[in-house]
Amino acid sequence: MSVLVFVEASEGKFKKSAFEAATYGVKVGTLLGVETHALCIDEAAESELKSLGDYGISKVWYVNDSRLRNFDPLVYAKVITQAEAQTNADVLVLIQSYSGKAIAPVLAAKLRAGLVSGAIDLPVLEGNSFLVKKNVFSGKAFATYEMHSAKKIISLMSNSIAPEKKPIDATVAAFKPELEDSDFRVTVKEVVKASGTISLSDAEIVVSGGRGLKGPENWGMVEEMAGILGAATACSRPVADIHWRPHTEHVGQTGVAIRPNLYIAIGISGAIQHLAGVNGSKVMVVINKDPEAPFFKAADYGIVGDAFEVVPKLNEAFRKFKAGN
Amino acid sequence: MKILVCISKTPDTTSKISFTDNNSKFNSDKVQFIINPYDEWYALVRAIEMKEQAGATVTIMNVGSADCDAIIRKALAIGGDDAVRIDAEPDDAFFVADQVAQFSKSEQYDIIMLGKETIDYNGSQVGGMIAGLLDIPFVSLASKMDIAGNIASLERDISGGRELLTVQTPFVISASKGMAEARIPNMRGIMAARTKPIKVLPPFPSEKLTSVKKYDLPKEKAGPRMINADQPEELVALLHNEAKVI
Ligand SMILES: Cc1cc2nc3c(=O)[nH]c(=O)nc-3n(C[C@H](O)[C@H](O)[C@H](O)COP(=O)(O)OP(=O)(O)OC[C@H]3O[C@@H](n4cnc5c(N)ncnc54)[C@H](O)[C@@H]3O)c2cc1C
Ligand SMILES: Nc1ncnc2c1ncn2[C@@H]1O[C@H](COP(=O)(O)O)[C@@H](O)[C@H]1O
Numbered sequence: 001m002s003v004l005v006f007v008e009a010s011e012g013k014f015k016k017s018a019f020e021a022a023t024y025g026v027k028v029g030t031l032l033g034v035e036t037h038a039l040c041i042d043e044a045a046e047s048e049l050k051s052l053g054d055y056g057i058s059k060v061w062y063v064n065d066s067r068l069r070n071f072d073p074l075v076y077a078k079v080i081t082q083a084e085a086q087t088n089a090d091v092l093v094l095i096q097s098y099s100g101k102a103i104a105p106v107l108a109a110k111l112r113a114g115l116v117s118g119a120i121d122l123p124v125l126e127g128n129s130f131l132v133k134k135n136v137f138s139g140k141a142f143a144t145y146e147m148h149s150a151k152k153i154i155s156l157m158s159n160s161i162a163p164e165k166k167p168i169d170a171t172v173a174a175f176k177p178e179l180e181d182s183d184f185r186v187t188v189k190e191v192v193k194a195s196g197t198i199s200l201s202d203a204e205i206v207v208s209g210g211r212g213l214k215g216p217e218n219w220g221m222v223e224e225m226a227g228i229l230g231a232a233t234a235c236s237r238p239v240a241d242i243h244w245r246p247h248t249e250h251v252g253q254t255g256v257a258i259r260p261n262l263y264i265a266i267g268i269s270g271a272i273q274h275l276a277g278v279n280g281s282k283v284m285v286v287i288n289k290d291p292e293a294p295f296f297k298a299a300d301y302g303i304v305g306d307a308f309e310v311v312p313k314l315n316e317a318f319r320k321f322k323a324g325n
Numbered sequence: 326m327k328i329l330v331c332i333s334k335t336p337d338t339t340s341k342i343s344f345t346d347n348n349s350k351f352n353s354d355k356v357q358f359i360i361n362p363y364d365e366w367y368a369l370v371r372a373i374e375m376k377e378q379a380g381a382t383v384t385i386m387n388v389g390s391a392d393c394d395a396i397i398r399k400a401l402a403i404g405g406d407d408a409v410r411i412d413a414e415p416d417d418a419f420f421v422a423d424q425v426a427q428f429s430k431s432e433q434y435d436i437i438m439l440g441k442e443t444i445d446y447n448g449s450q451v452g453g454m455i456a457g458l459l460d461i462p463f464v465s466l467a468s469k470m471d472i473a474g475n476i477a478s479l480e481r482d483i484s485g486g487r488e489l490l491t492v493q494t495p496f497v498i499s500a501s502k503g504m505a506e507a508r509i510p511n512m513r514g515i516m517a518a519r520t521k522p523i524k525v526l527p528p529f530p531s532e533k534l535t536s537v538k539k540y541d542l543p544k545e546k547a548g549p550r551m552i553n554a555d556q557p558e559e560l561v562a563l564l565h566n567e568a569k570v571i
Contacts, residue, residue, distance in 0.1 A: 010485050071484075071488060074456065074460070074462055096449075097484045098465075098483050098484050100484075101449045101453075101465065102465030102466065102483075103453070104450075104453065105449070105451070105452065105454045105457065106456055107457070108418075108419060108453075108454055108457070109419070109453070109458045110457050112419070112534070113534065114419070114535040115418065116535065117447075117448050118447060118448075129538070131538060135447065136445060136446050136447060136540070137342045137444075137445055138338070138444050138447060140342045141342050141344075141540050141543070142540065142541045143446070143537045143539075143541075144537070144538045144539050144540075145536065145537055145538065146535065146536050146537075148535065149534040149535075185493065186462050186490050186491075186492045187490060187492070188488055189478075189489045189490060189491060190488075191487070191489075192486050193486040194485055194487070199485065204570075205571070247502065253338055253444060255502065257447075262564065262570040262571065272338060272339055273338050276338065276444070279543075282568075283568045285564070296549050297549075300546070300549055300550065300568065301550050301551075301552060301560055301563060301564070301568075302549035302551050302552065303551070303552050303553075303554050303560065304554065309554065310554050310557065313554075313557045314557040314560065314561075316557070317557040317558045318561055318571075320561075321558075321561045325565075
């Protein structure tokens with residue numbers, strides 16, 4: 001028995017979420033009294049692969065097959081099921097990223113394994129029950145799922161667990177999946193890398209603007225704040241709909257759902273559909289000129305004032321703070 | 326071309342969420358139910374557009390009890406041709422996917438379309454499971470789809486960017502924003518929907534791999550700490566010292 005963690009790398013480096021998944025997997029392994037292995041399909045150097053040992057992963061399997069450079073959930077799931085058989089894993093852990101979201105259910109079907117997607121906490125064993133908690137109703141409630149199948153798959157929401165060091169000397173081993181040419185049924189024409197330096201769903205800090213900012217020409221101060229804080233930028237839906245900002249920035253129920261450590265909302269009213277995508281944030285700051293704006297009810301910190309006066313001053317204060325730290 | 330569009334019933338986004346039976350059941354009292362927005366706005370409307378452009382039959386699929394008939398009628402009013410409802414409680418994603426997979430085996434659909442996730446259980450599971458069970462390609466989180474003959478060109482979100490791809494039918498897609506614009510059913514559609522058939526079938530043998538044991542509501546926030554607009558340094562200090570997020 002073991003726990004197998006599927007980790008994603010980008011340009012040869014693990015993302016923070018890979019270390020979160022590793023930490024999660026190692027803790028599940030400890031809970032069940034088994035080893036935790038990791039599997040990486042993306043390109044990464046041996047030293048990078050070995051760094052998973054810092055988080056307690058005992059063996060890192062990597063796949064070096066150029067046919068897998070393009071993402072296809074069915075093919076990836078086939079590779080992972082073969083690794084699952086080799087490592088005799090009963091629990092599989094993935095990150096609920098765009099890719100993880102697509103692979104996990106295919107895997108679940110192939111293995112007839114129960115899946116909890118978007119888990120936010122470690123599993124709990126209660127007698128014979130294996131319980132996993134996740135957000136439901138777009139962040140308005142939590143549900144604790146019981147998993148009935150022998151094999152279990154958990155896809156973890158990023159930013160739910162802090163990476164924790166538990167160094168051991170990990171072995172790195174090649175894993176050679178058996179794939180036929182007929183497995184590759186999708187032809188990838190092009191991969192367009194996300195623009196912007198920090199992707200919204202991975203960002204720890206997000207600065208977001210709404211219709212209160214009056215026009216796209218006023219986003220300079222929002223981008224400035226994001227630049228100072230190393231944050232990603234986001235917006236409310238009407239702002240994307242009227243093309244002030246790209247659609248990829250739209251957060252909320254119909255846009256991207258995010259869970260950063262800090263969400264700063266400027267000139268956004270706080271409609272329930274907007275909150276649905278952001279209320280998993282750890283800390284929320286709301287800047288709005290209307291003291292009755294519904295967003296204040298969900299906020300941790302609030303400033304009532306005109307964004308065009310408040311934001312430049314706040315940027316100044318952030319800049320001073322950064323200079324002194 | 327035969328398209329199957331899977332729709333599910335979810336509480337309207339403005340619903341107040343509460344639970345009964347010692348927090349083990351969702352309280353549907355006074356809750357207004359709608360078609361899951363991703364299923365309606367993106368999957369269904371794109372299917373109808375393809376029918377208008379290239380000719381296709383669009384079948385609506387739902388796993389649920391008789392109280393789903395209202396959303397099925399709405400989907401037919403928007404332009405679905407006929408509907409199938411598998412009469413069972415849809416309380417486990419694998420079970421739902423297995424129903425759709427077993428049903429569609431004999432029907433040979435070219436494209437099975439779903440929403441990217443339900444806004445109640447936020448699973449993003451059923452589509453990938455159907456693809457896995459039928460062993461056909463899965464284009465997850467697709468924001469664009471065009472088809473010529475039996476070759477479809479699609480765009481999908483992947484970690485770190487977007488993938489532009491082509492795939493041959495049959496395949497499964499889960500639709501996200503960008504796929505189509507929402508449509509409101511017109512009077513003619515609503516009248517026509519009344520006579521369109523909804524076939525009700527008993528469930529296929531399958532199993533449920535998960536169940537919800539209990540629900541919780543998040544703790545109410547104490548209310549925000551208000552900071553004077555003239556003292557932004559105070560906010561910066563609080564974010565650093567108290568919240569520890571910068
Ligand atoms: C089914 C459905 C799904 C939806 N999905 C989403 C979604 O995913 N994401 C989303 O965001 N919305 C979504 N919406 C829309 C949502 O209901 C709101 O309409 C939207 O979030 C409002 O955007 P806003 O706050 O930017 O604009 P407004 O509601 O117009 O609010 C602007 C705010 O700015 C403040 N303001 C104005 N001037 C200033 C100033 N100078 N300084 C400071 N503050 C100022 C105002 O007081 C006001 O609170 C959805 C709606 C529906 C029906
Ligand atoms: N009971 C159901 N009947 C038919 N389709 C469903 C059902 N539940 C979910 N779906 C489809 O599967 C998609 C993903 O659902 P989920 O995996 O629950 O997030 C939805 O957007 C629907 O298209």
